[in-house]
Structure formats: structure tokens, C-alpha cells
Amino acid sequence: MINITDKHKCCGCTACVSVCPKDCISMLEDNEGFLYPVVDSVKCIDCSLCEKVCPVLHPLKNESEPLVFAAINNDESIRMQSSSGGIFTLLAEYVIDRGGVVFGACFDRDWNVVHDYTETKEGLAKFRGSKYVQSNVGNSFIQVKTFLDAGREVLFSGTPCQVAGLKNYLRKPYLNLLTVDLVCHGVPSPYIWRKYLQETVCRVYGIKKNKSVVNLCDYISDISFRAKDRGWKKYNVKVIYRNGKVEMMPYFENPYMNVFLSDLSLRQSCYACPAKLHNVQSDITLADFWGVDEVYPDIYDDKGCGLLFIHSKEKLDFLFRMNCRLLHQKLDIVVNYNPNILRSVNEPINRKFFWAVYCSQNLQVSYLITISKFVFMRIIRSIFRCL
Ligand SMILES: Cc1cc2nc3c(=O)[nH]c(=O)nc-3n(C[C@H](O)[C@H](O)[C@H](O)COP(=O)(O)OP(=O)(O)OC[C@H]3O[C@@H](n4cnc5c(N)ncnc54)[C@H](O)[C@@H]3O)c2cc1C
Ligand code: SF4
Ligand code: SF4
Ligand code: SF4
Incomplete structure (x- = not known):
């Protein structure tokens, strides 16, 4: 049966859940908000179908040149x-x-x-x-x-x-x-997305930060990650709120996109x-x-x-x-x-540090602390190299 011990080896595709004849696999959220399969071993009949269909355990080759x-x-x-x-x-x-x-x-x-x-x-x-x-x-x-x-x-x-x-x-x-x-x-993580939207709605509507906003649909009427109003290359993240406010932020200034494009989330x-x-x-x-x-x-x-x-x-x-x-x-x-x-992005060396900071800080602050620490460490390392 499927047993995820290394999270690098599950992309969350749900093939295993869909094929299970006993319906005994559930996708459960981890602390980063990603879904992973968890087997109810009492119901499992050890048929191995879940392992056979997994694209990580059994990746197929694509030999053809596109x-x-x-x-x-x-x-x-x-x-x-x-x-x-x-x-x-x-x-x-x-x-x-x-x-x-x-x-x-x-x-x-x-x-x-x-x-x-x-x-x-x-x-x-x-x-x-x-x-x-x-x-x-x-x-x-x-x-x-x-x-x-x-x-x-x-x-x-x-x-x-x-x-x-x-x-x-x-x-x-x-x-x-x-x-x-x-x-x-x-x-990126659905948990960070949910939390980012909560922070954004609280800021725009002047809601106290520790209050959780339940129905985001009551506050936001449209979202585009790739609005082209100001061009395709320098695309903007565009959010339209139900109070009539429209926010357009170039992707390189948006904290959610900064964290995504730094591969931290x-x-x-x-x-x-x-x-x-x-x-x-x-x-x-x-x-x-x-x-x-x-x-x-x-x-x-x-x-x-x-x-x-x-x-x-x-x-x-x-x-x-x-x-x-x-x-x-x-x-x-x-x-x-x-x-x-052709290639996967590299896992950032400061990924764990980012998630640890994000437990207690908002997204923007967590990003800035993580990047500052990274820059600081590089400076220290280059100073030691020069000595
Ligand atoms: C998470 C993500 C990462 C990407 N990374 C790159 C990249 O590194 N380089 C690059 O060249 N292109 C990347 N793309 C693809 C690219 O941005 C365009 O989506 C793609 O070129 C298709 O554009 P379109 O104008 O034809 O159609 P569009 O209408 O823009 O695309 C819609 C399609 O995207 C699918 N889609 C949207 N969001 C998701 C999602 N979260 N999960 C699964 N499918 C989704 C929809 O099902 C639909 O098939 C990425 C897309 C996503 C969703
Ligand atoms: S990079 Fe894209 S295709 Fe590859 S595991 Fe992540 S989500 Fe899946
Ligand atoms: S081994 Fe078979 S029954 Fe058990 S979880 Fe996998 S698919 Fe389901
Ligand atoms: S089939 Fe493999 S990759 Fe897909 S959700 Fe199941 S364990 Fe993860």
C-alpha cells in the first residue's frame, strides 16, 4: 500500500485514491496545506493497485521529440x-x-x-x-x-x-x-494562498488582523494572477473587491508571487x-x-x-x-x-527557515526575513573567504 515517508515522492495527483477498490485512501492536508494520501490499513486488502498507478513510483518515459x-x-x-x-x-x-x-x-x-x-x-x-x-x-x-x-x-x-x-x-x-x-x-501551497487572501481582505476592509474572515466570496469578486492590463511580460496580480476597490500589483512587488517565484512555497x-x-x-x-x-x-x-x-x-x-x-x-x-x-527548480536552502518564520509572521515579513538572512549569510561567507 501507499505510505508516504518522503514528501518529495508524492505530487498529490490522486491516482492512488481513485483506483483503490476499497475506498480506503483519503487525501489529508499536511502542515503546509498540501494534500497527501493516507491509507486506512484496517480496510486495505493489500492489492497494491495504489502503488501500480503512482506516477512517481512508476514514471513513464516519453521518447518522442515534440x-x-x-x-x-x-x-x-x-x-x-x-x-x-x-x-x-x-x-x-x-x-x-x-x-x-x-x-x-x-x-x-x-x-x-x-x-x-x-x-x-x-x-x-x-x-x-x-x-x-x-x-x-x-x-x-x-x-x-x-x-x-x-x-x-x-x-x-x-x-x-x-x-x-x-x-x-x-x-x-x-x-x-x-x-x-x-x-x-x-x-504553491493552498494554505499560504488562503492565509494571504485573509491578510489582504483584512487590510482592504480594515478588519482586525486576528479575526478570521469566513466567506471570502463576500469580499472578493474577481482575481487574476496574470492580468495583462499593463502588458504580458510585466504582468500584474489583479484583485477586484466587492466594495469597488481594484488592486493591481506588478508580480515582482507582490509578496505571494515573490514567495512563489523564490520557490519557497x-x-x-x-x-x-x-x-x-x-x-x-x-x-x-x-x-x-x-x-x-x-x-x-x-x-x-x-x-x-x-x-x-x-x-x-x-x-x-x-x-x-x-x-x-x-x-x-x-x-x-x-x-x-x-x-x-526540462528541469525542476532547486529546493532553496532556506525553505525550512521560511516555513518556521511563517508560523508566527505574515507573508511579507516572512519573505523579507528569509531573504535578509540569506543575503547576510552570503556576505559573511564571502568575508570569511577573503580572510
Ligand atoms: C502552476 C503553474 C505554473 C506554470 N509555470 C510555467 C512555467 O514555468 N513556464 C511556462 O512557460 N509556463 C508556465 N505555466 C503555464 C502558462 O502560464 C500558461 O498557463 C500556459 O502557457 C497556457 O496558457 P494559455 O494562454 O494557452 O491558456 P490559459 O487560459 O491561460 O490557461 C488555462 C489552463 O491552465 C490550467 N491551469 C490553470 N491553473 C492551474 C493549476 N493551478 N493547476 C493545473 N492547471 C491549471 C487550466 O486548467 C487551463 O488548462 C504555468 C501554469 C501554472 C498553472
Ligand atoms: S513541478 Fe508541476 S508537474 Fe512537477 S510535481 Fe510540481 S506540480 Fe507536478
Ligand atoms: S493496497 Fe489496494 S486496498 Fe490497500 S490502499 Fe492500496 S489500493 Fe487500496
Ligand atoms: S498516486 Fe502517488 S503521487 Fe499520486 S497522490 Fe498517490 S502517492 Fe501521491
Whole structure:
């Protein structure tokens, strides 16, 4: 049976929970707010299915070289609502037009990030845009299988490890399944996200800091991690409050994004990712084409340019009929601008220190203390080296 002793070795995909014939695995939150499987050993019959489907214990190889394209949706409005080139919506609309179902990550009522599905084009809006929080997959894998077995076309989108987990759980290829993942930096803690939103709401509404805000939906009406109002490269975190206030903060000034991009708040499996390019199990991977301004200055307009990696070449045809511009790219060139395609980020040496400080301080203060300690230690080390 699954027994997590090293948190680097569980990406939280839920394949084990979904496959268990005795329904005896629950996903429980740890002290960092990430979900891990815990087995009820009294009900367990030792069938080992949970271990067999785990994408960390049994990662599959991806031997094929992907076809890579720069990709821009011709619909300006959809592109502006999306994080990069707006290609996810085109793929999803293709499946909806054929009577299919689309799964993706969205906010729930209280701004937690969860997986859900839709059968309509209007329903796709909630999936648009990157949410920099690990999504709770819930029972999506079981729902996907039910739709597939009923003969419906399904698009499942998520992080590469979620797609790898789904493929392992399904245990056979389905012609009616299209899987789309993302080049993934890593996923931050849902606990930090919840606490950050609480701090933000207290500040904006002048609520006492020690008072817990229960229904965040009563205070916040919209959130975008990647608002392009002031451009794609220098994107802003945008929060619209129910009192009419709109806050736009460049990502490099936002404490939540600072902690995320310093890799302090990531799930531990993201430092040893089981689903980078050579293990990717999706049909299509989407990403930002950072560097497009240098490679293709003539198409660069700072409204977002995506990358499209095609791993299943037999599913190529419809892509060329989509309402978008596609420009063929060389893998080694785009990797130069986006190392997360191939490599996991390094685990920061000050990660434990950050979490210890965060027990008693708010996010901004914890970040500043952690970074200051790091800089201080480097200065001391360089002084000793000079002596
Ligand atoms: C946590 C995270 C880290 C990323 N890291 C990188 C990176 O390092 N480099 C890079 O080039 N691109 C990264 N991306 C992907 C990139 O930002 C764009 O999402 C991607 O290029 C698709 O953009 P789009 O404009 O086509 O569609 P959009 O409409 O912007 O994307 C929507 C898609 O993202 C999925 N999605 C959104 N949030 C989540 C989530 N929390 N978990 C799972 N799926 C989610 C939705 O299900 C949907 O499929 C990351 C995305 C996420 C969510
Ligand atoms: S060994 Fe079988 S019964 Fe036990 S937890 Fe794993 S899948 Fe469930
Ligand atoms: S990686 Fe997925 S399948 Fe493996 S133990 Fe974690 S949740 Fe279960
Ligand atoms: S970095 Fe890897 S392990 Fe972490 S969420 Fe992304 S795909 Fe999963």
C-alpha cells in the first residue's frame, strides 16, 4: 500500500485514491496545506493497485521529440483573458464543438483552486488563466473515466503530474481523450494562498488582523494572477473587491508571487518533478514563449505569446485548422528562455527557515526575513573567504 515517508515522492495527483477498490485512501492536508494520501490499513486488502498507478513510483518515459510552435489565438479578447497565447481555449472549444467535456482548474466560491468540468463554451471562462496554487483534483479522475467509458470526448487539462497520474489511473489508451498540460514551474501551497487572501481582505476592509474572515466570496469578486492590463511580460496580480476597490500589483512587488517565484512555497515534489519533458504523458503541452521579443520581434506585441508542444503527432491535423497563428520553433532555442521545460527548480536552502518564520509572521515579513538572512549569510561567507 501507499505510505508516504518522503514528501518529495508524492505530487498529490490522486491516482492512488481513485483506483483503490476499497475506498480506503483519503487525501489529508499536511502542515503546509498540501494534500497527501493516507491509507486506512484496517480496510486495505493489500492489492497494491495504489502503488501500480503512482506516477512517481512508476514514471513513464516519453521518447518522442515534440513538435514545437509559437502560438497566438487570433481572438484578441480571449488572448487578453488568458495567461499566454490563449491556445487552451481553442483546444477546449474544439472538444466542446464535438459534444465533449472539458476538465480544468478554476476557483471555487471561496477562491480555493479546484478541478471541475464544463460541457459549454461559456463554462470555459473559469478555466482561463493560470492559478498559482495547487488545485484540488477531488474525484475528477473517476469522472473523466465515467465520461470516457460512456463514449464522450474528454479534454483533461492540468499540471504534467496530474496528467501523468490520470494516464496511469486509466491504465489503457482512450481514443476519445485529449490531454493538455503546462510547462510547470511548480505549485504553491493552498494554505499560504488562503492565509494571504485573509491578510489582504483584512487590510482592504480594515478588519482586525486576528479575526478570521469566513466567506471570502463576500469580499472578493474577481482575481487574476496574470492580468495583462499593463502588458504580458510585466504582468500584474489583479484583485477586484466587492466594495469597488481594484488592486493591481506588478508580480515582482507582490509578496505571494515573490514567495512563489523564490520557490519557497512549492510542494516538495516540485523539486524532483516526475513529469518534465522526457516523462511527459500529455498529448499537448502549453507554455509561455518568453523570449519571443528577441526571436520574433515582428510578432511581439506584449499581449501574450504561447508555446505549443505536440507530443501525439497523430492528433496534429485539427491544430492547423484552429483560429490561430502557428510558427514552427526549435526546441533548444525555446528551452534557453524557459528552463522549467526540462528541469525542476532547486529546493532553496532556506525553505525550512521560511516555513518556521511563517508560523508566527505574515507573508511579507516572512519573505523579507528569509531573504535578509540569506543575503547576510552570503556576505559573511564571502568575508570569511577573503580572510
Ligand atoms: C502552476 C503553474 C505554473 C506554470 N509555470 C510555467 C512555467 O514555468 N513556464 C511556462 O512557460 N509556463 C508556465 N505555466 C503555464 C502558462 O502560464 C500558461 O498557463 C500556459 O502557457 C497556457 O496558457 P494559455 O494562454 O494557452 O491558456 P490559459 O487560459 O491561460 O490557461 C488555462 C489552463 O491552465 C490550467 N491551469 C490553470 N491553473 C492551474 C493549476 N493551478 N493547476 C493545473 N492547471 C491549471 C487550466 O486548467 C487551463 O488548462 C504555468 C501554469 C501554472 C498553472
Ligand atoms: S493496497 Fe489496494 S486496498 Fe490497500 S490502499 Fe492500496 S489500493 Fe487500496
Ligand atoms: S503521487 Fe499520486 S498516486 Fe502517488 S502517492 Fe501521491 S497522490 Fe498517490
Ligand atoms: S513541478 Fe512537477 S510535481 Fe510540481 S506540480 Fe508541476 S508537474 Fe507536478
